[in-house]
Amino acid sequence: MTKPSRISNSTSSEQRKFVILLTTSLVCSLIMLDANIVAVSLPTIARSLGASFTDIEWVVSAYVLPFAALLLAAGSYADRHGRKRTMLVGLAIFAFASGLCGLTHSALMLNLARALQGIGASLLLTAALAVINHAYVGQARAKAYAFWGACIGIAITSGPIIGGAITGFLGWRWTFLVNLPLCAVLFVTSVVIVEESRDHEAKNLDIAGILTLSSGLFLLIWALIDGNSVGWGNSAIIWRFVTATGLFIAFVVVEVRQTRPMVDLALFAQPTFLGSAFAMLGYAGGAQVMIFYLPMYLQNAYGFAPAKAGLAMIPFALPMFLTPRLGGRLAKSYSGRALLTFGLMTTVLGNLLLYGFAHVGMSYPVFLVGMLVAGVGAGLLNSETAKVMQGAVPAQRAGMASGLASTTRFVGLLLGVAGLGAVLARVVSRQFISAGVTLGLEPKFAARAAKQVASGDLTGVMTDVPARLQAQVHAAGWAAFSGGFAAASLVAAAVATLTGLLTYILVRSVDTAPVADDDLQRTLVVVME
Structure with missing residues (x-):
């Protein structure tokens, strides 16, 4: 008489684990979706807030910078204080920051709110992956990660499409406000269905490791974000790379002396x-x-x-x-x-x-x-x-x-x-300037226009080109961008x-x-x- 009960319990356990997998996969998808859903909305945001090009660039960068820099620290926190708890804290921060993004009336406040979103996202991603890793083993884990990967793939590639639709029908603010009901549903589901797990051997957070690594990653990522626009030889970029290297060395020194390091080297x-x-x-x-x-x-x-x-x-x-x-x-x-x-x-x-x-x-x-x-x-x-x-x-x-x-x-x-980006920009610039000068464009204008072509603004270049040359310059711009993309694909x-x-x-x-x-x-x- 116990066999049916065992089968029922096994089925119930599998169903519960699938709901856990679905919840954590949607949490991760939300993070990835938010990383690029705003890309197509940036021109609209700029007009609405009267923001400069640099301000708008940081709408994406302000999210990615703290997100990537704090991932390891967030993973250490999840091991120490519990993966479920960390995911709930991350959802609360992410939802609060999304509300701020949707209600803001200045570019500065938008970028600060995006940075807070990135902090919440770092807690969410590491905790959600750890929950999956704890719940599944062996072949079941392979299937779980396949499902997770499919959800992430959809989120990553559908971001621009969804962002364009929301911006067109509801306005750019709803690209952020739509997160509020989604976070609420995921929060309640996580409270009910996800079981707590932690590293029982972890006693204290590795504060020295967190500070040195997170600071080093912050400076490295900041340098990578600004390198192409500012110039890789710029003193500020070099200073960030050098300081980041010093912090990484300090991190290694700190970790080898720890009995329970944040990262097991x-x-x-x-x-x-x-x-x-x-x-x-x-x-x-x-x-x-x-x-x-x-x-x-x-x-x-x-x-x-x-x-x-x-x-x-x-x-x-x-x-x-x-x-x-x-x-x-x-x-x-x-x-x-x-x-x-x-x-x-x-x-x-x-x-x-x-x-x-x-x-x-x-x-x-x-x-x-x-x-x-x-x-x-x-x-x-x-x-x-x-x-x-x-x-x-x-x-x-x-x-x-x-x-x-x-x-x-x-x-x-x-x-x-x-x-x-550096490869694409270099090839586009070289090919377009050469073709533009041959067509009769002023060298300085051709150099300025090449930057627009490299950024994807081929239409914007045409506004200052004489009508008799527009067709030829457009063809040159298309050929230059195609050459730059081809070179980038070869490097990839x-x-x-x-x-x-x-x-x-x-x-x-x-x-x-x-x-x-x-x-x-x-x-x-x-x-x-």
Whole structure:
């Protein structure tokens, strides 16, 4: 008579865990969505608040800067004080800051509120990933991360589309205010369904480690954000890099003396963990980074309006939704090492196709083939990188693991945006100035116009060009931007190639081997600790 009861309890447990997975995946999706949903609203925000270009740039940067800098500190806090508690605190801060963003009447207050949003997001992301890592083990964890990756893929790629729709129908303030009911639902669900978990060996927060690492990351990310616009040789940028390096060295010194460090540096001596870190960098800097540059190319190369460019991203977005689910099935038969390497090599192929099609100026129906292949690689890596990296860290330190994974991802993404942006800008400037001078433009005007072309504002250049030259200058601008995008795609392919080789060499198949269902049953007890 006990067997039906056991089956019922097992079913109830699985249902509860799925609700936990759904809740945490939506929490992470909300964070990713908010990171880029405002991108299409920036011109409207500028007009509404009378803000300068620099002010508006910081609407995005003010969110990313504290978010990326505090991820590891947030992971340490979650391990010490509880993952559920941390997620609830993060939701409260995020909701409060979203309300401030939607009600503000100045660019300064908007950017301060966005920074507060970033702090809440850092708590949310690390806690949510740690909850998933605690609730699932073995093959079930692979499926869980596949579902999580699909949700993240949708959020990342649909941000500009949703942002454009909300701004057009409701106004830019609702791109922030829409978070309030969503946070309320997620808060209540988390209170009811998520079980508390923590690292019972953690006694105190590593304050010295938090201060040195977070400050170093803050200065590094600040330098990366401003480098392309201010100039990499600018004294302020150099000062930030130098100071960040000194803080990172101080962090290492502090951590090796700690009995319970915020980051276990011994992990980097483990080949599988180190290889998974390179895979995460390759995913962020070689695959995810294309989300920022593809919409610009679609608008400049094919003349698509922002809304149409968002829809034209579907060949890249759809695989990011579907491929993680395929990855969950492949994980039953293939090691994490094989899947990571395959994902990075698929990314290489996709980026090479984008390079070739942009270089020769192929039509959109042909170009979308490259987007499709690149999306498959990005979708597979999106969940697999997090799964392998989390799996290489002891379960009791899931908060630290999620902090490391998230920090690696966002630092890699910022490095990719800065690096590819520098390549794109240099190639566009060189090609457009040369073509413009040949057409009869003044060299100084051509240099100024080249910056607009590189930023994606090809239409804005035409306003100051004589009518007799507009068609030729427009063609030169299109060719220059296509050349810059092609060069950036080639560099992204090189990044994916290098990190793919390092991943294949370092990650061990035995450490990331597929877990059979009977092995999973024997390890379920870990979930109940």
